[in-house]
Amino acid sequence: MIQKIINDNQLLSIIIRHSFQKEGIEFFTPDDFSQQLAYMKRPKDYVIAPHVHNPVPREVQFTKEVLYLKSGKVRVDFYDEQQKYLESTVLYAGDVILLAFGGHGFEMLEESEIIEVKQGPYAGDLDKTRFEPVPSDQLVVK
Structure with a gap:
């Protein structure tokens, strides 16, 4: 199964489920x-x-990340470029996700092992802008 997260015709993320x-x-x-x-x-x-x-x-121009969830269970929260919350989804062991555009945050729902691949070299504080997560009572998990 392939899941795409799209906002305003922009592909934010692609998830390849472990069953694909x-x-x-x-x-x-x-x-x-x-x-x-x-x-x-x-x-x-x-x-x-x-x-x-x-x-x-x-x-x-933009860092894109690929994450492979080796073990565990992780909730991914998706945001647009203006840091507005959009939706959430849960990743399970064996799932792969490409984070292409927009913002994202994570909560480990179980102890988790994640392998990350992204472009380098790492630019330190210039590489990302951190912001406050959406309150948990406003999450919409799909």
């Missing part, structure tokens, strides 16, 4: 995203030819 399966390869991100996300299922003895990646100049 498909033969072959599928890219979930548009070609112009600075972080690409795909799923591959290949049969035994399938070969991906050895290769190197060529140097290609790229300009990254």
Whole structure:
């Protein structure tokens, strides 16, 4: 199952649920995203030819993050660019999420292990603007 969080025609997030399966390869991100996300299922003895990646100049404007929830249960709260709360969803062990645009916050509903992949180098305090979360009585979990 694939879940997309969209606000004002802008793709904020893509969630690949742990139950998703498909033969072959599928890219979930548009070609112009600075972080690409795909799923591959290949049969035994399938070969991906050895290769190197060529140097290609790229300009990254926004940090995009991919999180893999190795274990646990996490609520993700989504916000628009103006820090207005939109909705929440729950991630379970094995789920993968791409955070593309907008804001986001997390609450660990169980002890959780998360693997994060994002562009670098890390810019410290310049990398993000922190703000107050929505009060828990206003959450809308989908």
